[in-house]
Amino acid sequence: MAKEIIKIENLKRYFKVGDEIVKALRGISFTIYEGEFVTIMGTSGSGKSTLLNTLGCLDTPTSGEYYLDGIAVKGMGKNERARIRNRKIGFIFQNYNLLPKTTALENVELPLLYNSAVSAKERTERAKKCLNEVGLGQRMLHKSNQMSGGQQQRVAIARALVNNPVIILADEATGNLDTRTSFSILTLFQRLYREGKTIIFVTHNPEIALYSSRNITLRDGRIVSDEYNDDIQSAEEVYRNLPVEE
Amino acid sequence: MNVSNLFKIAIKALGNNKMRCFLTMLGVIIGVGAVIAMLAIGQGSKNSIKAQISEMGSNMIMIFPGGDTRGGVRQSSDDMQTLKPADYEALLDQSVNIANITPTVNSSGQWVNGNNNYPSQAQGVNTQYLDIRQRKVSEGEMFSENDVKTAAKVCVLGKTLVDNLFPGGTDPIGKVVRFGSIPLTVIGVLDEKGYNTMGQDQDDLALVPYTTVMKRMLAVDYIQGIQASAIDENRTEETIAEITDILRTNHKLRDDQDDNFTIRSMQELAEMINSTSSMMTMLLAAVAGISLLVGGIGIMNIMIVSVTERTREIGLRMSIGATGRDIMTQFLIESILISVTGGLLGILLGAIATWLIKLIANWPVQIDPSSVILSFAVCTLIGIIFGFYPAAKASNLDPIEAIRYE
Ligand SMILES: Nc1ncnc2c1ncn2[C@@H]1O[C@H](COP(=O)(O)OP(=O)(O)O)[C@@H](O)[C@H]1O
Numbered sequence A: 001m002a003k004e005i006i007k008i009e010n011l012k013r014y015f016k017v018g019d020e021i022v023k024a025l026r027g028i029s030f031t032i033y034e035g036e037f038v039t040i041m042g043t044s045g046s047g048k049s050t051l052l053n054t055l056g057c058l059d060t061p062t063s064g065e066y067y068l069d070g071i072a073v074k075g076m077g078k079n080e081r082a083r084i085r086n087r088k089i090g091f092i093f094q095n096y097n098l099l100p101k102t103t104a105l106e107n108v109e110l111p112l113l114y115n116s117a118v119s120a121k122e123r124t125e126r127a128k129k130c131l132n133e134v135g136l137g138q139r140m141l142h143k144s145n146q147m148s149g150g151q152q153q154r155v156a157i158a159r160a161l162v163n164n165p166v167i168i169l170a171d172e173a174t175g176n177l178d179t180r181t182s183f184s185i186l187t188l189f190q191r192l193y194r195e196g197k198t199i200i201f202v203t204h205n206p207e208i209a210l211y212s213s214r215n216i217t218l219r220d221g222r223i224v225s226d227e228y229n230d231d232i233q234s235a236e237e238v239y240r241n242l243p244v245e246e
Numbered sequence B: 001m002n003v004s005n006l007f008k009i010a011i012k013a014l015g016n017n018k019m020r021c022f023l024t025m026l027g028v029i030i031g032v033g034a035v036i037a038m039l040a041i042g043q044g045s046k047n048s049i050k051a052q053i054s055e056m057g058s059n060m061i062m063i064f065p066g067g068d069t070r071g072g073v074r075q076s077s078d079d080m081q082t083l084k085p086a087d088y089e090a091l092l093d094q095s096v097n098i099a100n101i102t103p104t105v106n107s108s109g110q111w112v113n114g115n116n117n118y119p120s121q122a123q124g125v126n127t128q129y130l131d132i133r134q135r136k137v138s139e140g141e142m143f144s145e146n147d148v149k150t151a152a153k154v155c156v157l158g159k160t161l162v163d164n165l166f167p168g169g170t171d172p173i174g175k176v177v178r179f180g181s182i183p184l185t186v187i188g189v190l191d192e193k194g195y196n197t198m199g200q201d202q203d204d205l206a207l208v209p210y211t212t213v214m215k216r217m218l219a220v221d222y223i224q225g226i227q228a229s230a231i232d233e234n235r236t237e238e239t240i241a242e243i244t245d246i247l248r249t250n251h252k253l254r255d256d257q258d259d260n261f262t263i264r265s266m267q268e269l270a271e272m273i274n275s276t277s278s279m280m281t282m283l284l285a286a287v288a289g290i291s292l293l294v295g296g297i298g299i300m301n302i303m304i305v306s307v308t309e310r311t312r313e314i315g316l317r318m319s320i321g322a323t324g325r326d327i328m329t330q331f332l333i334e335s336i337l338i339s340v341t342g343g344l345l346g347i348l349l350g351a352i353a354t355w356l357i358k359l360i361a362n363w364p365v366q367i368d369p370s371s372v373i374l375s376f377a378v379c380t381l382i383g384i385i386f387g388f389y390p391a392a393k394a395s396n397l398d399p400i401e402a403i404r405y406e
């Protein structure tokens, strides 16, 4: 039996907007095991980002239980949650969120700067290793604003890997990219999956479910389906067959 | 989180915005520069006054005719004639605290030697003047007690007068010059002292027996003042009290009558000038301090803008594990770096300005190390105080909202 990385029970998240209460999550339960590549799907406003933010310890649920890597997150203070984010979670955003005017290497080093257990030497070594993994070994000293969208997202992925997180959380990671670049990024995710990383990939694009090992669909803050995929398609193959744009 | 990493982050962030950073610093640079320069001017003038006083002899006491004018009451010409040679003689006879004493009576006029003339004064004094003012006769000799008694037509000239009346470099000793219509024989030349710290020529001076000035030049029976030196400068107070007693008795003043003379000691004068110049310094420093405050507000302004601009960056940092405290520290370090760097450059600017003031205006200036330390401390404080609000604002951002901020 694989290790439980994420376990949530009846998770609810309500927002108070003026006099109204917006129920973004209405009771969600699932367990994600080590080595899964889970896509979370749903239309815009179905609660995907809210769920991901909660899993990423950025947001706290209104009610329900959450265990990350066996630790109860509920009741943790702000600083403790910041520490959890720093040590156990790798975030990837739709708009990359790299520091401007800053090299790829420095961007990737960033999470380790907030971990005093990591020396400057180890920091650079680990960042270089991660950049090599995402195929940017030759562009370490390029500034973020001199890179294409696909390259920037690769830097962001390297940054999410650098702290050896127990889980990688991606919110619409291919949302800003063209089809070809999307598939190259998806190829990278599949490779990470094969290497044993645990990934949650939020997207509103149903097609992407074909490339993950499990797909959870949300609607109006509830799970409407939770299915394993026995026939994972190769993103790399699609990528190869896509015509190179002029 | 270790602070040295936050330092790196802060320096990097400032480096990304060099021009803005420098402009923000400019307020602090000018503020600190102004404070340093103002305090240097103040300290310099204080020092020069001190030097001047000790030059003149800190045990010196001056007696003027007429009552105390500090109240602003106008003096009539009668009041200006209350000191007589008899007062001087009484002090000479009776005082035990006075070391040296001379009457002073001056006449303005033209010194003439053939074709050369020079407008100056004839200072009527006695032989003790030299000791009181710590002067010496370098050539020839000082006039004698006997010259004073006989109102002899002799004079001792300062270097400036010698240079103007004897331009060819001829030996003035024994030559006869005129002051107005009165022929005087030059019997001595005073040692050269140059300009004092207040820029007065101390060699523009001609000494004549005071009796000569009284009888032959002004035809008056009163003297314009008395200068004396106390035996012990720490006993100035007692000396003044003693002089007051002697003069009141001599003037036959009743107990209900005010003094019709005024006594000033050098110490008193020094304190007066000192407190005036201190006040002036404080005023200037306050004005300079206001510009420093404005500089601080400038820092706060820019830090607030910077926090707003970098909301997404802050959100990102938080999402990858920065605590509110880390963010706060980073922004505080940024504002302190701006203010402290500005402060250091300001000290440099102040030093340059001070040096220029000395060079161009020839004012006495001195940078007091304490003013440098003070302004440095104030700068650090300004960085903390004015950086605190923006830093707190940054650290309280909600990471989810911050990272979505457009
Ligand atoms: N901070 C918030 N305050 C109020 N309502 C929110 C907030 N965040 C999300 N919501 C609401 O919660 C619902 C789910 O939003 P979200 O999780 O962003 O959906 P998705 O990512 O699937 O598009 C939406 O109706 C949204 O308006």
Ligand SMILES: [Mg+2]
Pocket (backbone or CB within 6 Å): A048, A049, A050
């Ligand atoms: Mg979303």
